[in-house]
Amino acid sequence: MAGSWQVGQRSRDSFARAQRVFPDGTSRVTVERNPVPLYMERGLGSHVIDVDGNRFLDLNGNFTSLIHGHAFAPIVEALTNQLELGSCFANPTESEVALAELLCERIPQVERVRFVNTGTEAVLFAIKAARAFTGRSKIAKLEGAYHGAYDWAEVSLAATPDNWGDPSCPRSTPSYRGMPASVLDEVVVLRFNDADAARQLLSLHGRNLAAVIVDPMPSRAGLIAPKPEFIAVVQETARANGILVIADEVLNLRQSFEGACVLYGLVPDLITMGKIIGGGLPIGAVGGRQDVMRVFDASEGRPLLPQGGTFSANPLSITAGLVAMQHLDHAAFAHLDSLGDVVRNGIARAISKVGAPLCVTGAASLFRIHPMIQVPNDNREAYPAPRALELMKQLVQFFAENGIVLPYGAAASLSTAMNRSDIEFVVDVFAGFLESHGARWI
Structure with missing residues (x-):
């Protein structure tokens, strides 16, 4: 060699x-x-x-x-055809309906969908949706797990032995210099696979937590399988305290036809998606329970959570994603x-x-x-x-x-x-x- x-x-x-x-x-x-x-x-x-x-x-x-x-030849052909029709519009397209239908039919707990531009945006809007639905501001997340470039989601992403604190009560650490202290105060950090500590922390902060965001198998934190008891405790404690469960499947949706949650017994209220659903082009999506997703509903005026985006649901990303998912x-x-x-x-x-x-x-x-x-x-x-x-x-x-x-x-x-x-x-x-x-x- x-x-x-x-x-x-x-x-x-x-x-x-x-x-x-x-x-x-x-x-x-x-x-x-x-x-x-x-x-x-x-x-x-x-x-x-x-x-x-x-x-x-x-x-x-x-x-x-x-x-x-x-x-991938089918994607190249579909994109070539779409480019001749146009790259983006201010109006919706039939292809975005088709991709949304596919996701709703395939992935359990996805009853409604909103498209955004990246996985970061998907997580950002999922957290905002949980806040809008519950009226609470704090979130809980896993130490070392990557959820994109949103301040609250970045807390303790770069924790080290020098600053990560007590094993049973991890410290909220900044991921970049100048991260506001107020952000650190609004994030409860959990150790992955520590069921007892998760129960205690979620119960202690439950009245103020809008959501707990869980990557079923966090890549940056080791690509380690979750213990069944950890998943069970997180879900049970969240339900008991009115905390929404957000599953970050931006990366791990590729684990099965229905995604990763079904493999590990996670039943989320919201799911964030990205990467493979764009067929190689930028995309993100938030999906979940119909009642929670109603925070985006603008049919009767300003919604609880406004969400736009110049390139959200652009036909190039949607077309590539639809073909990619159809071939999966x-x-x-x-x-x-x-x-x-x-x-x-x-x-x-x-x-x-x-x-x-x-x-x-x-x-x-x-x-x-x-x-x-x-x-x-x-x-x-x-x-x-x-x-x-x-x-x-x-x-x-x-x-x-x-x-x-x-x-x-x-x-x-x-x-x-x-x-x-x-x-x-x-x-x-x-x-x-x-x-x-x-x-x-x-």
């Missing part, structure tokens, strides 16, 4: 240009670089090709949004589940064979490699030591040297464009990485 690959000259030249116009040479903090990012020219199916002609198997999928891979039938999910089982089992076997201090988590078409022996239970246990972070950087670099884009410190995702040989290639490269470390594992 390769061992001396470097980012090509055109990517280096592009980054030099970018440093003259962007604050750090990039336009989003999630762009990975070592120390130069790869500049992509095109994507085709399960692969991406950079501006220097290097070809990579893509395990990022634009942060899990490309469930059919790149340039039961056979497609069976294919993805099979590939996911192969990659996670293969990685686990490779780890066991050499006794490496690593483990793998995930479900369905998602997986994440952790630099620790035991599978973590929550964000704190998944928090890596500095030496472990260096190991993960080496792993990402080794994958790049061998023609695979592996996300650093986040969920890796599979697409319907992949096949068994692609997955076996991933496992072989991972085994090669372990072999390259040899006696260092002992």
Whole structure:
């Protein structure tokens, strides 16, 4: 396997240009670089090709949004046709009704839908809807879970051992310098999978909480499966205190035909969606119970919660999303589940064979490699030591040297464009990485 690959000259030249116009040479903090990012020219199916002609198997999928891979032919055809008709209108289109119908028919607890532009907006409006419905302002959320760039949803996203506080009562920590103290005061932080602490905190603050937002398997917090007792306690305590349950499925909707909640017994009042429902274009959606969603109802004047957006429900995103979701039938999910089982089992076997201090988590078409022996239970246990972070950087670099884009410190995702040989290639490269470390594992 390769061992001396470097980012090509055109990517280096592009980054030099970018440093003259962007604050750090990039336009989003999630762009990975070592120390130069790869500049992509095109994507085709399960692969991406950079501006220097290097070809990579893509395990990022634009942060899990490309469930059919790149340039999926039915989406390309539908978008081409829509572009000829127009890119956006101030009026509604029939395609937005069709996508909403699909979501309502497919996903339990989704009785009404509103479209927005991003997953961040979906979470933002779900939280606002819960406030408008309950008349309360506070929310509860999971420590380390990512819910987009809304102040209240960002609390304790970047918590560390230096500031995260007592295990039974996590401290609300800012995610950026200058975050208002008032925001921190309005967010109750829960540890994932700590049922007893969740019951106590939700009960203590229940009269002031509008909602508790739960990602069924938070990626940033480790891509760890929820314990049934944790889900049960959160739901029971929320119901007993009039707290709405928001399920953030912006990422994890890809776990099954009906989404992730049905897999883990979560019955939410509101669900946020995004990524795969846009077919590779920007989109977000809030869905949920009809009575709760009525806060958006403007049929008789100003609603309890006004929600607009110049590009909300734009026909390009809606058209791409409709085609993408129509092609995500039961056979497609069976294919993805099979590939996911192969990659996670293969990685686990490779780890066991050499006794490496690593483990793998995930479900369905998602997986994440952790630099620790035991599978973590929550964000704190998944928090890596500095030496472990260096190991993960080496792993990402080794994958790049061998023609695979592996996300650093986040969920890796599979697409319907992949096949068994692609997955076996991933496992072989991972085994090669372990072999390259040899006696260092002992």
